[in-house]
Amino acid sequence: MKGDRLGNVADNPGRQHLRSGSKVNRKLKLLFVVGTIFLGGALAYRQLDKSCASPNVHEQTHGGAEKTANKEGLAAYICEVAAWVGAGPSGPLATRQVGAVDHGERQEAAKSQEHGQEEAEAGEKTLVRLSPEKIQEFKIETQVAAAGPVNLHIERPAEVKFNRNKLAHIVPRVAGVVSRVEVSEGRRVEKGQLMAVLESRELADAKATYLAAVERRDLAKEAFVREERLWQQKVSAEKEYLTAKTELAEADINAASAEQKLRALGLPASTIKGLSRDDANLTEYKIMAPLSGTIIEQHLSLGEAVGTDRAVFVIADVSTVWVDVTIYTSDVASIMPGQKVQIDLDGEQPISGTIEFVTPEVKEATRTAVARLVLDNSAQRLRPGMFVTARLEIPQEPVPVRVARSAVQRLDKANVVFVERAGGFAPRPVELGRENHDYVEIAAGLRPGETYVSNGVFLLKSLMQKSQLGDAD
Structure with a gap:
C-alpha cells in the first residue's frame, strides 16, 4: 500500500502543482480583501477625523435640537472609537486618552448647549403675555432697576405719652x-x-x-x-x-x-x-x-x-403727643436728632416722624436711653399709655442695584423678579443682598437699567402657574 501511494505521487506531479497554486491564490485573495478593508477604514478614519475636528459638528437649529443632540452623541462615540483605533506619534494608549478627553469636552459642551436651549424654551414657555388693556386693568406697574441706598431699619419698643408742654395740673x-x-x-x-x-x-x-x-x-x-x-x-x-x-x-x-x-x-x-x-x-x-x-x-x-x-x-391737649423710643447702648452711636422714624400701629397705616431729642445719659437700671418724637395727633390715633413699635432708619452706603421689596417673589424655591420682555413679562432668578421694608439689594441676576415689575407681581405669578397647570393637563 505504501508503495502504491508513493507510486501515485510519482505518477501525478501535475496534480500536486495545481494544489499548491490554489493555496497561493486563496492567500492573495485574502490579502486583497484585508487590504481593501484597511484602505477603506483609513479613508473613513481620515474623514471622521476631519469631521470631529470641525466646529460645525455642534451646530444645531431650534427646530431639530433633539435630533442634532442624538447625532452628536453618535458622532462623538464614533470619533472616540476612531481615535482609539488610529495610532498617533505617542502610541495607541496616548491616542485613546486624548480621544477620551475630547469626548468628555464635547459631551460637556453638548450638555451645556442642550441646557441653554432648554432654558430658552422654558423662558419662552413661562413668559406671561398681557395686552396693554390687561396691564392697565390689573394695575401692573414697572420701575427701572438702579443704584441707591438700602438703609438699615431697626425696630425698638416705644411708649406714647402726654406732651408735658401741653399738660396742666390745676391746684x-x-x-x-x-x-x-x-x-x-x-x-x-x-x-x-x-x-x-x-x-x-x-x-x-x-x-x-x-x-x-x-x-x-x-x-x-x-x-x-x-x-x-x-x-x-x-x-x-x-x-x-x-x-x-x-x-x-x-x-x-x-x-x-x-x-x-x-x-x-x-x-x-x-x-x-x-x-x-x-x-x-x-x-x-x-x-x-x-x-x-x-x-x-x-x-x-x-x-x-x-x-x-x-x-x-x-387738663391735657392731646393734639400732639410724645413717643419715647427705647434705645439700647449699641444703638446710641447711630441715633441722633433729625432721623426719620415710623411708628407701626397694629393693622393701621404707620405714622412718620423725626427724632426731636435724645437723652444724653443712659439709665442705670435699664442701661437704655430715650429718643423722643413729637407727633401730630389730630386724628386721635395715638393714646397716651399705648405701647407701639418704632422703626428707625439708619443711613447706609448705596448699592449697585436695588428694587422695590414688593417686586421679589418666591417661585420654585428661588427668589425671582419679573422682567419686562417683548410681548410680556418673564421671571428672572436673582440673588438678594441687604433689604429693608422698602427696598431689596439685588446681588446678582439683574442689571441697572432693566425694567422690572414693582406692583402686581403676585398676579403675574398666579397667571404663570395657572398657565403651567393648563399645559400639564
Whole structure:
C-alpha cells in the first residue's frame, strides 16, 4: 500500500502543482480583501477625523435640537472609537486618552448647549403675555432697576405719652369748700373757661386787706393834697407836709402789696380793679381753665373741702403727643436728632416722624436711653399709655442695584423678579443682598437699567402657574 501511494505521487506531479497554486491564490485573495478593508477604514478614519475636528459638528437649529443632540452623541462615540483605533506619534494608549478627553469636552459642551436651549424654551414657555388693556386693568406697574441706598431699619419698643408742654395740673391757690362744679371728666374745655367755684375765707381776708389798703391810700392822697396846698400858701408847717407825703407813700406800698397777693391767688387784674366794699362775693374763688384741652382727671365734688396741696383737675391737649423710643447702648452711636422714624400701629397705616431729642445719659437700671418724637395727633390715633413699635432708619452706603421689596417673589424655591420682555413679562432668578421694608439689594441676576415689575407681581405669578397647570393637563 505504501508503495502504491508513493507510486501515485510519482505518477501525478501535475496534480500536486495545481494544489499548491490554489493555496497561493486563496492567500492573495485574502490579502486583497484585508487590504481593501484597511484602505477603506483609513479613508473613513481620515474623514471622521476631519469631521470631529470641525466646529460645525455642534451646530444645531431650534427646530431639530433633539435630533442634532442624538447625532452628536453618535458622532462623538464614533470619533472616540476612531481615535482609539488610529495610532498617533505617542502610541495607541496616548491616542485613546486624548480621544477620551475630547469626548468628555464635547459631551460637556453638548450638555451645556442642550441646557441653554432648554432654558430658552422654558423662558419662552413661562413668559406671561398681557395686552396693554390687561396691564392697565390689573394695575401692573414697572420701575427701572438702579443704584441707591438700602438703609438699615431697626425696630425698638416705644411708649406714647402726654406732651408735658401741653399738660396742666390745676391746684387751687387758696383752700376752700366747693360751691359749684361746671365741668366733668372727659369734657373738652377752652382756655379761660370756668370750671369750678370755691368759697374761701382766706381769699375773703386777702380781698378785704386789699380794699382797706386802697381806702387808706385814697385818704392819704387827699390829706397830702391838702397839706401840700396849705404848705404852698405858707399856712402849715413843712413838717406836716412831709408827714402827709410819707403816709401817702406807705399807703401806696400797702395797696400795691395787697394787689400782688390777690394776683398770686390767681385773680386777674380786671377782677381786682373791679372789687369794691359793696361786693358780696369776697369769698368766691373761681377755678379757670389755663389751656384748651380735655379734662383727663377730676378730684373734687360739690361741698368738698379742698386744699392747696393737690390737683383738683388735670387738663391735657392731646393734639400732639410724645413717643419715647427705647434705645439700647449699641444703638446710641447711630441715633441722633433729625432721623426719620415710623411708628407701626397694629393693622393701621404707620405714622412718620423725626427724632426731636435724645437723652444724653443712659439709665442705670435699664442701661437704655430715650429718643423722643413729637407727633401730630389730630386724628386721635395715638393714646397716651399705648405701647407701639418704632422703626428707625439708619443711613447706609448705596448699592449697585436695588428694587422695590414688593417686586421679589418666591417661585420654585428661588427668589425671582419679573422682567419686562417683548410681548410680556418673564421671571428672572436673582440673588438678594441687604433689604429693608422698602427696598431689596439685588446681588446678582439683574442689571441697572432693566425694567422690572414693582406692583402686581403676585398676579403675574398666579397667571404663570395657572398657565403651567393648563399645559400639564
